Amino acid sequence: MGGSPVGVGAEVGRVAAVSRYPVKSMAPDAVPSAEVSWHGVAGDRRWAFVRQGAEQTGFPWLTIRERADMVGYRPRFDDPERPNTSPVVVTAPTGAEFDVTDPALAAQLGDVRALKLDRGTFDTLPLSLITRHSVRSLGILADRPLEVERFRPNLLVDAHGEDAFPEEDWIGVTLRIGDALVRVDGRDQRCVVVNVDPTTAARDPIVFRTIARRRKARLGVYATTARPGRVAVGDPVVVAALPDPR
Secondary structure, eight states, X not given: OOSSOOOTTOEXXXXXXXXXXXXXXXXXXXXXXXXXXXXXXXXXXXXXXXXTTOTTSSOOBOOTTTOGGXXXXXXXXXXXXXXTTSOEEEEOTTSOEEETTOHHHHHHHXXXXXXXXTTOXXXXXXXXXXXXXXXXXXXXXXXXXXXXXXXXXXXXXXXXXXXXXXXXXXXXXXXXXXXXXXXXXEEEEOOGGGGBOTTTOOXXXXXXXXXXXXXXXXXXXXXXXXXXXXXXXXXXXXXXXXXXOO
16 A cells, blocks of 8 residues: 555556456466456356365365476367356367367376356455556566466456556455446455466466565455446456545
């Protein structure tokens, strides 16, 4: 916090990218626009792979932490306009295509099974947002260029102004983005997943170490939906309401 003040009606940026993740921990499905419901971006993290023997634990999912090469699997909806009901097709790093429920795909990933969840598989809150400013500023701290995809946001924003981590000044603020209203609830606490290069799957421990040491392990923000609606690349991001002073 402590950057430029924001006021109701102020445009603080524009949407640079909209992404959904049909399968938890696999590559993003970047789209020009998407519906944002009470449960996040339509189709986001509606499938996950469950590790056999971990079903009764608090975190049974197979993720990039266990298999960095999951970032090389690219899921897409067979019907992109109906993501909540459409079959999901996954292209493996080899180029082979599988239905997400195909046992052959589960066999590639290990001792796992595919599971569909109607409301998505979120670690914390259903929407994540980050600005290019934050990714660039973290890269300066880490002394290397960093890819936005490491941080797996639903919404990438080109913020106005020159503040290094501008979205932190939006915490508690309700933003109007396209037809949707989105409330920014808090900073996004990161884990070692950000160490994984989204192209090569190589791990670079400097990335998370820098976030932990310089940003208290937080980068970007989490949000919830205050009013469902469609958001699109190019939409202005406008302050609709300030935090309740109570």
